[in-house]
């Protein structure tokens with residue numbers, strides 16, 4: 235199979251909802267917000283009747299089609315908001331209409347706040363979203379055997395410096411590795427993964443790093459630190475051949491030829507097919523000291539780098 239990688243270097247597609255669709259989204263948000271009654275904002279998914287919200291329904295279908303079959307990644311612009319509470323409801327409403335939200339931690343949260351808590355590092359056991367560390371290229375869908383169809387990263391505020399998102403098309407990485415068939419064969423074999431942060435009881439499962447969709451599109455499941463940790467816990471160290479395969483993969487993922495870089499602005503949502511696009515971010519510096527909790531009444535403009543993350547399955 236030959237894959238032409240020249241097209242991978244195109245800009246990430248930017249789209250925006252029409253005014254009619256955005257107005258329908260705001261109406262749906264008002265209904266979700268009114269029905270919340272003291273629960274967490276991500277408790278009840280939004281609902282729209284396609285007959286009453288025709289513009290939003292059609293545009294959600296277009297976005298799903300782009301992610302499923304066309305670009306596999308896009309930036310959706312226009313979600314600026316004043317305060318954190320209404321931004322959370324807006325992102326939750328949109329996400330829960332695009333797909334079925336997945337649980338992301340042992341507390342059953344379906345939206346995760348991504349910001350630096352100022353605590354442990356990833357190597358010390360923290361999950362990536364609680365730190366300001368960069369550098370690990372990964373997919374999010376490594377803690378659960380089933381893949382994430384739509385990954386949303388919604389930017390409420392950017393950092394003082396840094397914090398670029400780096401996106402890597404799994405097909406481009408695969409094309410680079412085709413010169414090393416024995417490496418590809420190793421990556422198609424099972425590795426151990428762990429369910430870090432997803433449940434009270436730690437569980438390990440096996441899955442290949444490289445697989446293919448029914449259409450033959452390369453799919454990658456990868457987060458090296460989690461894989462190394464899972465192999466340690468399993469008591470089955472990575473073999474020399476496995477370590478070499480990870481080194482080749484890391485080296486390819488580090489090449490500018492396979493990377494897109496975008497700096498998300500407040501109000502922009504990055505949406506991707508998680509197993510077709512790996513991602514990471516660059517290290518960042520915030521304007522204020524880190525804190526563990528952020529009050530919902532805060533203005534977005536006063537925050538440190540702040541993102542909301544959702545994992546969705548096709549509806």
Ligand SMILES: [Fe+2]
Pocket residue numbers: 362372373374513
């Ligand atoms: Fe991630």
